[in-house]
Amino acid sequence: MLAPILGALVLLTSGVAAGVLFTHAVGVWPALRAMSPEQYVAAHKLIGRAYDPMMPIMVISSTLLDIALAIIDDRPAARALFVVAAVFLVGVSVVSQFRNVPINKRVKALPAGAVPTGWDDPRRSWGRWNLARTSFALVAFAATAVALTFH
Template sequence: MMHVLSVLALLGSGTVAGVLFAVALSTVPALAAMSPDRYVYTHTLLGRNWDPTMPIIVLGTTLLDIVLAVQASAPAARSLIIGAAVCLAGVSVVSHLRNVPINKRVHRTDPDAIPPGWQDPRPLWRRWHLLRTALAMVALAANSIAVTLLF
């Protein structure tokens, strides 16, 4: 059972880290290079399929880590898994409290009628995204090291 849970936790944390890293590496710079109207239009298109997929993966992997931490007999592995769970919970908190509200505001904006004095959310969204990307990468590293200690 621990082997299966470990593989699932690695798969989940790897998926989260990989998706967020890819967005940070490619999508964020592309969106930053666009005019406001093109940005709003493209951002709306790109955001269509994230919910509920990513929240399910993030929260599901957090839950897997909690179960693994309870079952882990090695103290170092348990500590790493708890750290991974905390980092993944952080990804969820940053996403839901910071990035999602910005996304909703962008999605309510008409790309053909950007208002004068429009506050460009891209720099703020990028900072929050980089934070959750770093948390996801730390979670993946912690899970990976913990699994090597468990087996």
């Protein structure tokens, strides 16, 4: 009885995480890239307010749920896929924490208005790391979904 509940929860949390990152990568990010530095900094600060507390909750919840399912599921192929999903979700967390978050903090620390002369625009680097974690999240979601289809 526990496995179906955990399965539904992990589909929800990992689907939200992968969906938000995917939407950001294909919709929000291109818009941010096209903005002037001043517009980008202002928009980045606004957008980050909602994502910052919620995304870690979704990713960590998904990771823990995949681990729990890997432990309780007795089907070897499903168990392996839950482990794969958890590993890729850890990858999302690592990239986020050690690559994107430090950039986010630097951008949020800038004062409103014109960016300082010689500002090192982090968008190219941030975008590459965001694409990496988005890819990891999509792989994790797919692995979880496939694992849940085994009978």
